[in-house]
Amino acid sequence: QVQLVESGGGLVQAGGSLRLSCAASGLSFNMYAMGWFRQAPGKEREFVGGISWNGGVTSYADSVKGRFTISRANAKNTVYLQMNSLKPDDTAVYYCAADFQRAQYVSGHSFQYDNWGQGTQVTVNS
Numbered sequence: 395q396v397q398l399v400e401s402g403g404g405l406v407q408a409g410g411s412l413r414l415s416c417a418a419s420g421l422s423f424n425m426y427a428m429g430w431f432r433q434a435p436g437k438e439r440e441f442v443g444g445i446s447w448n449g450g451v452t453s454y455a456d457s458v459k460g461r462f463t464i465s466r467a468n469a470k471n472t473v474y475l476q477m478n479s480l481k482p483d484d485t486a487v488y489y490c491a492a493d494f495q496r497a498q499y500v501s502g503h504s505f506q507y508d509n510w511g512q513g514t515q516v517t518v519n520s
Contacts, residue, residue: 396420396509398490403514406480410518414475416490416511424448424468427493427500429507430475432486432516442488444500445473453500457483480518487513 402414416428429444443454445464452464461480466473473490491507493500501507 396492398492398509398511400488400490400511400514403488403516405517405519408481408518408520410480411476411478412480412516414477414488414490414514414516416473416475418471418473418492421492421494421509423471425497427451427496427498428464428466428473429491429493429500429502430464430473430488431491431504431507432484432488433513434486437486439489439504441502441504442475444493444502446500447497451498451500453502455502477516480516482518482520485516485518487515489513 397419399417427446430442431439433439443464445452461478463476490511492509494508
């Protein structure tokens with residue numbers, strides 16, 4: 395059974411940093427691209443960024459470029475989202491997701507991801 399478990403969310407002041415983790419089990423983690431998405435209240439889920447199977451390819455939404463960094467540790471079956479210079483607009487529930495169809499290519503479309511974590515809340519105060 396595939397499980398993705400996010401952690402590291404919390405409350406932070408604007409300008410601060412958080413690092414989210416997503417621990418995976420029940421899958422061959424190093425075979426798949428991974429993505430991070432977020433959903434704010436009343437808004438649709440949106441792509442934050444993603445990383446290919448070996449970390450060689452990363453992709454980010456324009457809204458987070460230069461502030462967020464995705465990395466992965468395949469030996470630990472974990473993907474990370476380092477978030478710096480946080481803004482109130484970054485407030486959302488953050489989800490990690492596994493793309494079982496792609497390894498090297500990072501998709502920005504939520505429908506192309508096959509398995510999702512339960513999410514972790516990030517709140518940024520102004």
